[in-house]
Amino acid sequence: MKQIRTTGPCVSRRWALRGLAGTLAAPALLRGTGARAQDVTLPDYYPAGYTDILKGSQAEGGVLTIYSNIATTNWQYILQGFEAKFPWLKVKTNNLGNAEAFERYYNETATGVFTADMLFNSAPRQWLRFLDGGHTLDYDSPEKPYLPDWSLQFPGLYHLAAEPMVMAYNKALLPADLRPRGIADLARIVSQDPKRFRDKVTSFSVDEAVGFDLSWKYAREVADGWDSLATVLPDVHGEVSSGSSVEKLSTGEALAGYFVSGPILWPRLKGGLEQLIGWNYIEEGQPLALRTLAITRTSRHPDSARLFLDYVQSHEGQVMAARGRMTPIRDDLSEAEAPLTYTRLVQAVGGEENIILCDYDGLPDAAQEADFTSRWHAANRTG
Numbered sequence: 001m002k003q004i005r006t007t008g009p010c011v012s013r014r015w016a017l018r019g020l021a022g023t024l025a026a027p028a029l030l031r032g033t034g035a036r037a038q039d040v041t042l043p044d045y046y047p048a049g050y051t052d053i054l055k056g057s058q059a060e061g062g063v064l065t066i067y068s069n070i071a072t073t074n075w076q077y078i079l080q081g082f083e084a085k086f087p088w089l090k091v092k093t094n095n096l097g098n099a100e101a102f103e104r105y106y107n108e109t110a111t112g113v114f115t116a117d118m119l120f121n122s123a124p125r126q127w128l129r130f131l132d133g134g135h136t137l138d139y140d141s142p143e144k145p146y147l148p149d150w151s152l153q154f155p156g157l158y159h160l161a162a163e164p165m166v167m168a169y170n171k172a173l174l175p176a177d178l179r180p181r182g183i184a185d186l187a188r189i190v191s192q193d194p195k196r197f198r199d200k201v202t203s204f205s206v207d208e209a210v211g212f213d214l215s216w217k218y219a220r221e222v223a224d225g226w227d228s229l230a231t232v233l234p235d236v237h238g239e240v241s242s243g244s245s246v247e248k249l250s251t252g253e254a255l256a257g258y259f260v261s262g263p264i265l266w267p268r269l270k271g272g273l274e275q276l277i278g279w280n281y282i283e284e285g286q287p288l289a290l291r292t293l294a295i296t297r298t299s300r301h302p303d304s305a306r307l308f309l310d311y312v313q314s315h316e317g318q319v320m321a322a323r324g325r326m327t328p329i330r331d332d333l334s335e336a337e338a339p340l341t342y343t344r345l346v347q348a349v350g351g352e353e354n355i356i357l358c359d360y361d362g363l364p365d366a367a368q369e370a371d372f373t374s375r376w377h378a379a380n381r382t383g
Contacts, residue, residue, distance in 0.1 A: 040085065043314065046142045056303030058088050064304045066093045067101040068120035069210075070291065071243070073267045077323040082311050089304055097240065099209050102126045105135070109298050117299040118308065120160065122289040123209040124360050125369075127157065130294070137295040139306055143313035148342070151290075151329055153360055160291040160312050161326035162342045162357070164262040165214055168279045170249050174256070182283040183218065183258050187231035197235050202245040202254035205238025206376040213358045214259045214287050216372055221356050222285045226375075232258075233379035249277050259287065263325045286349045287356040288342075291326065 040054055068075075072095070079091050094116075096104065101121055108115035121127065130136060136156040144152060151159040167186070169179050178193070180186035190197045204211025219226040237254065239245050242261035246268055248254035265279060293312070295305040311317040318328035322338030331343040338344075346352055364372060 043142075045145075050142070053303045053306050054086075057086065057301070057307050060301040060304050062088055062090050064089055064091045064118070064301050064308055065114075065116050066091060066118045066120060066308075067096055067105060067116040068093055069096060069101065069122060070120055071095060071264060074263050074321075074324040074326055077320040078312060078317060081316060081320040082308060085311065085316075086304075086307055089307070091308065097208070099123065099126065102130060105296065109135075114300065115298060116296055117301045117305045118293060118295050120291060120293045122163065122213075122291055122358070124213055124290070124292075124358060125363055126209055127292055127294075128360060128363065131157065135297050137297050137299060137302060137305075139295055139309065141306075141310050141313055143310055146315070146330055146332065147313060148329055148331070150357070150359070157292060157294050158309060158313060159329055160293055161263075161321050162288040162290055162329055162345070163327060164281065164345060165259040165287045165289055166262050166265070166279050167256070167258050167282055168245070168249055168260040168265055168277055169256040170252055170254070170276060171278045172276050173252055179278060179280075180256055180258075181280050182285075183232065184222075184224070184228045184284050186256055186258060187228040190232050190235060194235075197255060199235050199237065200253075200255040201232055201235045202237050202239055202248045202257040203259050204242075204245075205240065206373050206380075207238070208240055210289055210358075211238070211259070212369070212373065214289065215376060216364060217356050217358050217362070218285065218287060219372075220362055225285075228284075229376075230379045233376065234381055236380055238380065246277070258282065261289070263327070266325045281349050285354055285356045286345075287358060288327075288345075289358050 042050060070093070075093060079093070082091060083089060094101075101116075101119055102123070105115050105119065119130070131154055138156040141158065147158070167180055167182060171179065178189055178196075180189055186201070190201070204214060206212050206215055215229060219229060222228070237248065239248075242264040245254065245257045245260050246265055249257055250273060260279070262279070265277070269277060293309065295302060295309060299305050312321065313330075315330065315332060318330045318333055319337045321328050322333065322340070327340055327342055327345060328338050329342045331341060333341055335344070346355060349355065
Protein backbone atom coordinates (compact mmCIF):
# COMPACT_ATOMS: atom_id res chain seq x y z
CA MET A 1 0.00 0.00 0.00
CA LYS A 2 1.18 3.51 -0.81
CA GLN A 3 1.78 6.00 1.97
CA ILE A 4 -1.24 8.18 2.63
CA ARG A 5 -1.83 11.66 3.90
CA THR A 6 -2.53 11.32 7.60
CA THR A 7 -4.38 14.55 8.25
CA GLY A 8 -7.93 14.86 6.98
CA PRO A 9 -9.92 17.77 5.55
CA CYS A 10 -10.45 20.53 8.07
CA VAL A 11 -13.89 20.28 9.68
CA SER A 12 -14.45 23.47 11.63
CA ARG A 13 -16.57 23.95 14.71
CA ARG A 14 -18.10 27.02 13.08
CA TRP A 15 -19.27 24.90 10.15
CA ALA A 16 -20.63 22.19 12.43
CA LEU A 17 -22.75 24.72 14.33
CA ARG A 18 -23.95 26.61 11.25
CA GLY A 19 -27.68 26.51 10.89
CA LEU A 20 -28.21 24.91 14.29
CA ALA A 21 -30.60 27.58 15.52
CA GLY A 22 -32.88 27.20 12.50
CA THR A 23 -32.78 23.42 12.66
CA LEU A 24 -33.64 23.42 16.36
CA ALA A 25 -36.50 25.84 15.89
CA ALA A 26 -38.13 24.08 12.95
CA PRO A 27 -39.79 21.17 14.81
CA ALA A 28 -41.29 23.57 17.35
CA LEU A 29 -42.77 25.69 14.57
CA LEU A 30 -44.22 22.76 12.65
CA ARG A 31 -45.37 20.44 15.39
CA GLY A 32 -49.03 20.81 16.15
CA THR A 33 -49.83 22.68 12.89
CA GLY A 34 -51.94 19.82 11.55
CA ALA A 35 -49.45 19.14 8.77
CA ARG A 36 -50.82 16.79 6.14
CA ALA A 37 -49.06 14.19 4.02
CA GLN A 38 -49.85 16.13 0.84
CA ASP A 39 -48.10 19.20 2.27
CA VAL A 40 -44.70 17.47 2.46
CA THR A 41 -42.25 18.45 -0.27
CA LEU A 42 -40.59 15.39 -1.82
CA PRO A 43 -37.75 15.04 -4.34
CA ASP A 44 -39.12 15.10 -7.89
CA TYR A 45 -37.75 11.62 -8.60
CA TYR A 46 -39.94 9.95 -5.96
CA PRO A 47 -42.76 7.83 -7.44
CA ALA A 48 -46.31 9.20 -7.49
CA GLY A 49 -47.44 6.42 -5.16
CA TYR A 50 -45.10 7.65 -2.41
CA THR A 51 -47.98 9.66 -0.95
CA ASP A 52 -49.43 6.33 0.19
CA ILE A 53 -46.38 5.89 2.45
CA LEU A 54 -46.89 9.38 3.87
CA LYS A 55 -50.55 8.72 4.60
CA GLY A 56 -49.73 5.30 6.04
CA SER A 57 -47.20 6.88 8.37
CA GLN A 58 -49.76 9.37 9.68
CA ALA A 59 -52.14 6.50 10.40
CA GLU A 60 -49.52 4.49 12.34
CA GLY A 61 -49.12 6.78 15.32
CA GLY A 62 -46.42 9.23 16.21
CA VAL A 63 -43.41 7.32 17.60
CA LEU A 64 -40.69 5.51 15.63
CA THR A 65 -38.35 3.34 17.76
CA ILE A 66 -34.73 2.78 16.72
CA TYR A 67 -32.03 0.65 18.36
CA SER A 68 -28.61 1.99 17.42
CA ASN A 69 -25.02 2.49 18.49
CA ILE A 70 -25.03 6.13 17.38
CA ALA A 71 -24.27 8.81 19.97
CA THR A 72 -26.65 11.71 20.57
CA THR A 73 -24.12 14.23 19.26
CA ASN A 74 -24.03 12.36 15.94
CA TRP A 75 -27.81 11.83 15.75
CA GLN A 76 -29.09 15.28 16.65
CA TYR A 77 -29.21 17.01 13.27
CA ILE A 78 -30.75 14.00 11.51
CA LEU A 79 -33.50 13.69 14.11
CA GLN A 80 -34.21 17.42 14.12
CA GLY A 81 -34.33 17.57 10.32
CA PHE A 82 -36.56 14.51 10.04
CA GLU A 83 -39.04 15.67 12.67
CA ALA A 84 -39.18 19.10 11.01
CA LYS A 85 -40.01 17.50 7.65
CA PHE A 86 -42.53 15.03 9.09
CA PRO A 87 -43.93 16.88 12.14
CA TRP A 88 -46.45 14.16 13.06
CA LEU A 89 -43.54 11.85 13.94
CA LYS A 90 -41.24 11.57 16.95
CA VAL A 91 -38.15 9.36 16.87
CA LYS A 92 -37.08 7.45 19.97
CA THR A 93 -33.50 6.16 19.86
CA ASN A 94 -31.78 3.77 22.26
CA ASN A 95 -27.98 3.91 22.23
CA LEU A 96 -26.98 0.26 22.66
CA GLY A 97 -23.87 -1.79 22.01
CA ASN A 98 -23.56 -3.65 18.72
CA ALA A 99 -24.43 -7.10 20.07
CA GLU A 100 -26.86 -5.74 22.67
CA ALA A 101 -29.10 -4.12 20.05
CA PHE A 102 -29.52 -7.36 18.13
CA GLU A 103 -29.96 -9.56 21.19
CA ARG A 104 -32.57 -7.22 22.62
CA TYR A 105 -34.47 -7.36 19.33
CA TYR A 106 -34.29 -11.18 19.21
CA ASN A 107 -35.47 -11.53 22.81
CA GLU A 108 -38.36 -9.12 22.32
CA THR A 109 -39.56 -10.69 19.08
CA ALA A 110 -39.38 -14.15 20.67
CA THR A 111 -41.72 -13.04 23.46
CA GLY A 112 -43.99 -10.98 21.23
CA VAL A 113 -43.43 -7.66 22.99
CA PHE A 114 -42.99 -4.31 21.28
CA THR A 115 -39.53 -3.94 19.76
CA ALA A 116 -37.57 -1.71 17.40
CA ASP A 117 -38.89 -0.50 14.06
CA MET A 118 -35.32 -0.06 12.78
CA LEU A 119 -31.77 -1.04 13.67
CA PHE A 120 -28.66 1.08 13.01
CA ASN A 121 -25.43 -0.76 13.75
CA SER A 122 -21.79 -1.37 12.76
CA ALA A 123 -21.54 -5.16 13.05
CA PRO A 124 -21.28 -7.07 9.73
CA ARG A 125 -21.36 -10.53 11.31
CA GLN A 126 -24.46 -9.63 13.31
CA TRP A 127 -26.13 -8.24 10.20
CA LEU A 128 -25.53 -11.45 8.26
CA ARG A 129 -27.20 -13.41 11.05
CA PHE A 130 -30.07 -10.91 10.99
CA LEU A 131 -30.48 -11.34 7.23
CA ASP A 132 -30.21 -15.13 7.39
CA GLY A 133 -32.97 -15.17 10.01
CA GLY A 134 -35.33 -13.22 7.75
CA HIS A 135 -35.61 -10.30 10.17
CA THR A 136 -35.22 -7.54 7.57
CA LEU A 137 -38.12 -5.88 5.76
CA ASP A 138 -37.08 -5.72 2.10
CA TYR A 139 -37.60 -2.16 0.92
CA ASP A 140 -36.58 -0.64 -2.40
CA SER A 141 -35.77 2.98 -1.59
CA PRO A 142 -36.20 5.65 -4.29
CA GLU A 143 -32.79 6.94 -3.13
CA LYS A 144 -30.96 3.80 -4.38
CA PRO A 145 -29.81 5.33 -7.70
CA TYR A 146 -27.91 7.97 -5.73
CA LEU A 147 -26.03 5.53 -3.49
CA PRO A 148 -22.68 3.84 -4.23
CA ASP A 149 -22.86 0.26 -5.51
CA TRP A 150 -20.76 -1.09 -2.62
CA SER A 151 -23.44 0.04 -0.17
CA LEU A 152 -26.18 -2.10 -1.76
CA GLN A 153 -24.96 -5.64 -1.20
CA PHE A 154 -28.18 -7.06 0.28
CA PRO A 155 -31.89 -6.29 -0.24
CA GLY A 156 -33.27 -4.11 2.53
CA LEU A 157 -29.83 -3.28 3.97
CA TYR A 158 -28.55 0.29 3.62
CA HIS A 159 -25.74 2.42 5.04
CA LEU A 160 -25.93 5.85 6.62
CA ALA A 161 -22.21 6.61 6.80
CA ALA A 162 -18.71 5.18 6.60
CA GLU A 163 -16.95 5.90 9.88
CA PRO A 164 -13.15 6.40 9.89
CA MET A 165 -11.52 4.57 12.81
CA VAL A 166 -8.38 6.60 13.33
CA MET A 167 -5.17 6.89 15.33
CA ALA A 168 -5.30 9.29 18.29
CA TYR A 169 -2.70 10.34 20.85
CA ASN A 170 -2.00 12.69 23.73
CA LYS A 171 -0.01 15.59 22.27
CA ALA A 172 0.93 16.97 25.68
CA LEU A 173 2.68 13.75 26.69
CA LEU A 174 4.13 12.61 23.38
CA PRO A 175 6.71 14.62 21.43
CA ALA A 176 6.15 14.89 17.68
CA ASP A 177 8.49 12.00 16.84
CA LEU A 178 6.51 9.62 19.08
CA ARG A 179 3.05 10.42 17.71
CA PRO A 180 2.08 7.34 15.69
CA ARG A 181 0.99 7.64 12.06
CA GLY A 182 -0.50 4.16 12.04
CA ILE A 183 -0.56 0.86 13.90
CA ALA A 184 2.63 -0.32 12.24
CA ASP A 185 4.30 2.93 13.27
CA LEU A 186 2.93 2.52 16.80
CA ALA A 187 4.42 -0.98 16.92
CA ARG A 188 7.80 0.48 15.95
CA ILE A 189 7.57 3.21 18.59
CA VAL A 190 6.44 0.83 21.33
CA SER A 191 9.30 -1.54 20.51
CA GLN A 192 11.83 1.29 20.80
CA ASP A 193 10.43 2.71 24.04
CA PRO A 194 8.52 -0.11 25.80
CA LYS A 195 8.75 1.42 29.26
CA ARG A 196 7.01 4.65 28.21
CA PHE A 197 4.10 2.79 26.60
CA ARG A 198 3.63 0.06 29.21
CA ASP A 199 -0.18 -0.33 29.56
CA LYS A 200 -0.66 3.03 27.84
CA VAL A 201 -2.45 2.06 24.60
CA THR A 202 -6.22 2.06 24.14
CA SER A 203 -8.51 0.44 21.57
CA PHE A 204 -11.63 -1.69 21.28
CA SER A 205 -11.61 -5.08 22.93
CA VAL A 206 -11.87 -7.99 20.51
CA ASP A 207 -14.92 -9.05 22.52
CA GLU A 208 -16.81 -6.06 21.15
CA ALA A 209 -18.31 -6.81 17.74
CA VAL A 210 -16.80 -3.75 16.08
CA GLY A 211 -13.45 -4.41 17.79
CA PHE A 212 -13.29 -7.90 16.37
CA ASP A 213 -14.30 -6.79 12.88
CA LEU A 214 -11.72 -3.99 12.78
CA SER A 215 -8.88 -6.18 14.06
CA TRP A 216 -9.82 -9.07 11.78
CA LYS A 217 -10.00 -6.88 8.67
CA TYR A 218 -6.78 -5.06 9.50
CA ALA A 219 -4.87 -8.30 10.10
CA ARG A 220 -6.31 -9.78 6.90
CA GLU A 221 -5.76 -6.86 4.53
CA VAL A 222 -2.57 -5.16 5.73
CA ALA A 223 0.81 -6.76 5.09
CA ASP A 224 2.22 -7.86 8.47
CA GLY A 225 -0.97 -6.50 10.04
CA TRP A 226 -1.19 -9.22 12.68
CA ASP A 227 2.48 -8.75 13.60
CA SER A 228 1.84 -5.04 14.23
CA LEU A 229 -1.20 -5.81 16.37
CA ALA A 230 0.64 -8.50 18.31
CA THR A 231 3.43 -6.04 19.11
CA VAL A 232 1.14 -3.41 20.65
CA LEU A 233 -1.48 -5.71 22.20
CA PRO A 234 0.44 -6.41 25.45
CA ASP A 235 -0.01 -2.72 26.30
CA VAL A 236 -3.62 -2.35 25.12
CA HIS A 237 -6.56 -1.70 27.43
CA GLY A 238 -9.54 -3.22 25.61
CA GLU A 239 -12.51 -0.84 25.70
CA VAL A 240 -16.22 -1.18 25.01
CA SER A 241 -16.47 2.18 23.21
CA SER A 242 -14.43 4.92 21.59
CA GLY A 243 -15.75 7.30 24.23
CA SER A 244 -13.75 5.38 26.83
CA SER A 245 -10.63 5.61 24.67
CA VAL A 246 -11.02 9.36 24.23
CA GLU A 247 -11.46 9.80 27.98
CA LYS A 248 -8.26 7.86 28.73
CA LEU A 249 -6.33 9.83 26.14
CA SER A 250 -7.53 13.11 27.63
CA THR A 251 -6.45 12.18 31.17
CA GLY A 252 -3.10 10.70 30.15
CA GLU A 253 -4.10 7.21 31.27
CA ALA A 254 -3.44 6.30 27.64
CA LEU A 255 -0.78 7.83 25.40
CA ALA A 256 -2.05 6.47 22.09
CA GLY A 257 -5.09 4.74 20.68
CA TYR A 258 -6.04 3.03 17.45
CA PHE A 259 -9.44 2.28 15.87
CA VAL A 260 -10.83 5.37 17.64
CA SER A 261 -14.10 6.49 16.06
CA GLY A 262 -13.66 9.80 14.25
CA PRO A 263 -17.31 10.85 14.74
CA ILE A 264 -16.96 10.22 18.48
CA LEU A 265 -13.58 11.96 18.76
CA TRP A 266 -14.04 15.02 16.55
CA PRO A 267 -17.03 16.67 18.29
CA ARG A 268 -15.10 16.52 21.57
CA LEU A 269 -12.09 18.42 20.25
CA LYS A 270 -13.12 21.77 21.65
CA GLY A 271 -12.78 23.76 24.86
CA GLY A 272 -9.04 23.14 24.90
CA LEU A 273 -9.16 19.38 24.31
CA GLU A 274 -8.06 19.95 20.72
CA GLN A 275 -4.75 21.18 22.16
CA LEU A 276 -4.37 17.93 24.08
CA ILE A 277 -5.46 15.20 21.66
CA GLY A 278 -4.24 14.80 18.09
CA TRP A 279 -5.27 12.29 15.44
CA ASN A 280 -4.22 10.83 12.10
CA TYR A 281 -5.65 8.54 9.50
CA ILE A 282 -3.95 5.14 9.71
CA GLU A 283 -1.26 5.36 7.07
CA GLU A 284 -0.95 1.69 6.09
CA GLY A 285 -4.69 1.34 5.54
CA GLN A 286 -7.65 3.32 6.87
CA PRO A 287 -10.47 1.16 8.31
CA LEU A 288 -14.04 2.32 7.85
CA ALA A 289 -16.86 0.97 10.01
CA LEU A 290 -20.19 1.08 8.18
CA ARG A 291 -23.25 2.57 9.88
CA THR A 292 -25.70 -0.01 8.56
CA LEU A 293 -29.48 0.25 8.84
CA ALA A 294 -32.59 -1.78 8.09
CA ILE A 295 -36.29 -1.84 8.82
CA THR A 296 -37.25 -4.79 11.00
CA ARG A 297 -39.73 -7.34 9.70
CA THR A 298 -41.80 -6.92 12.88
CA SER A 299 -41.98 -3.12 12.71
CA ARG A 300 -45.33 -1.76 13.89
CA HIS A 301 -44.64 1.48 12.02
CA PRO A 302 -43.29 0.27 8.65
CA ASP A 303 -44.32 3.32 6.64
CA SER A 304 -42.77 5.69 9.18
CA ALA A 305 -39.62 3.54 9.05
CA ARG A 306 -39.61 3.83 5.25
CA LEU A 307 -39.78 7.61 5.58
CA PHE A 308 -36.83 7.61 7.97
CA LEU A 309 -34.74 5.27 5.82
CA ASP A 310 -35.36 7.40 2.74
CA TYR A 311 -34.62 10.59 4.67
CA VAL A 312 -31.21 9.47 5.94
CA GLN A 313 -30.27 8.31 2.42
CA SER A 314 -31.51 11.53 0.79
CA HIS A 315 -29.35 14.54 -0.02
CA GLU A 316 -30.86 16.48 2.88
CA GLY A 317 -30.44 13.60 5.33
CA GLN A 318 -26.84 13.07 4.34
CA VAL A 319 -26.11 16.76 4.90
CA MET A 320 -27.58 16.37 8.39
CA ALA A 321 -25.37 13.32 8.96
CA ALA A 322 -22.36 15.44 8.02
CA ARG A 323 -23.38 18.11 10.52
CA GLY A 324 -23.35 15.37 13.15
CA ARG A 325 -19.72 14.66 12.14
CA MET A 326 -20.54 11.42 10.38
CA THR A 327 -19.12 10.64 6.93
CA PRO A 328 -21.89 10.59 4.29
CA ILE A 329 -21.71 7.97 1.56
CA ARG A 330 -23.39 10.02 -1.19
CA ASP A 331 -21.03 11.83 -3.54
CA ASP A 332 -23.37 14.68 -4.57
CA LEU A 333 -22.73 16.82 -1.49
CA SER A 334 -20.73 20.01 -1.91
CA GLU A 335 -17.73 20.67 0.30
CA ALA A 336 -19.71 23.44 2.00
CA GLU A 337 -22.46 20.93 2.82
CA ALA A 338 -20.11 18.17 3.93
CA PRO A 339 -16.35 18.80 4.22
CA LEU A 340 -15.78 15.06 4.66
CA THR A 341 -17.65 12.48 2.57
CA TYR A 342 -16.70 8.93 1.61
CA THR A 343 -15.35 10.20 -1.72
CA ARG A 344 -13.30 12.98 -0.11
CA LEU A 345 -12.00 10.55 2.50
CA VAL A 346 -10.82 8.19 -0.24
CA GLN A 347 -8.99 11.11 -1.86
CA ALA A 348 -7.45 12.12 1.48
CA VAL A 349 -5.93 8.68 2.06
CA GLY A 350 -4.60 8.31 -1.48
CA GLY A 351 -7.20 6.10 -3.13
CA GLU A 352 -9.45 3.08 -2.67
CA GLU A 353 -6.43 0.82 -2.26
CA ASN A 354 -5.78 2.48 1.10
CA ILE A 355 -9.32 1.91 2.40
CA ILE A 356 -10.18 -1.09 4.61
CA LEU A 357 -13.94 -1.39 4.33
CA CYS A 358 -15.41 -3.38 7.21
CA ASP A 359 -18.12 -4.93 5.09
CA TYR A 360 -19.33 -8.49 4.45
CA ASP A 361 -16.44 -9.81 2.38
CA GLY A 362 -13.94 -12.19 3.96
CA LEU A 363 -15.74 -12.59 7.27
CA PRO A 364 -14.57 -15.54 9.40
CA ASP A 365 -16.43 -18.74 10.06
CA ALA A 366 -17.06 -19.79 13.67
CA ALA A 367 -13.75 -21.66 14.01
CA GLN A 368 -11.74 -18.76 12.57
CA GLU A 369 -13.54 -16.31 14.84
CA ALA A 370 -12.76 -18.38 17.93
CA ASP A 371 -9.12 -18.83 16.92
CA PHE A 372 -8.58 -15.14 16.20
CA THR A 373 -10.23 -14.11 19.46
CA SER A 374 -8.01 -16.54 21.37
CA ARG A 375 -4.86 -15.21 19.67
CA TRP A 376 -5.87 -11.61 20.44
CA HIS A 377 -6.39 -12.38 24.13
CA ALA A 378 -3.13 -14.32 24.33
CA ALA A 379 -1.19 -11.38 22.87
CA ASN A 380 -3.09 -8.99 25.13
CA ARG A 381 -2.22 -11.11 28.19
CA THR A 382 -5.94 -11.53 28.92
CA GLY A 383 -6.23 -15.05 27.52
